[in-house]
Amino acid sequence: GQQLNQSPQSMFIQEGEDVSMNCTSSSIFNTWLWYKQDPGEGPVLLIALYKAGELTSNGRLTAQFGITRKDSFLNISASIPSDVGIYFCAGVYSGGGADGLTFGKGTHLIIQP
């Protein structure tokens, strides 16, 4: 099945810094999604990307669907303490199988005040 390589695995940053994380795949995806998971909660959708090259923002978050359809990145500008959590990229592949999301292994974001 498809696999996503998400990096970095964890980030320790200062409040106010910008953050960048990315996902790459050996396979093409039709859709890229970015989720955030807080402790004890389910993943919450942040941004959805549907077209190669698409750049979408949601407040301080910006994500792009790579032109090759095999990668995506997420940027967070001016990080604040509530940005702490695990960020997951996810790809949708509609070629059969369970048609669920294929998730990256997550980026743990830790912010030092």
Next chain:
Amino acid sequence: DTAVSQTPKYLVTQMGNDKSIKCEQNLGHDTMYWYKQDSKKFLKIMFSYNNKELIINETVPNRFSPKSPDKAHLNLHINSLELGDSAVYFCASSQGHPPYEQYFGPGTRLTVT
């Protein structure tokens, strides 16, 4: 109102028991899913289901079975629980096919002793 809800939030049981986790969505979505999140936070699709089709990830043991009494509910039944089944299980739902944006429940932490 909670969009995707799961019960129970926590489930502790002994090996060999049979247990069920319930999921309900009030989003009017036509497709529901079960995911398993392991101790390393890796999320993996187990099933996707709509009123037409159940698609099973081939790696899921047949001790796991989804049951859908209606479009808004997808319960997960697990027979003969094993230690390795300990994980957090998430229900999710989406509208349409292919499944683009998926919305997750808060998770059920299953501990098998």
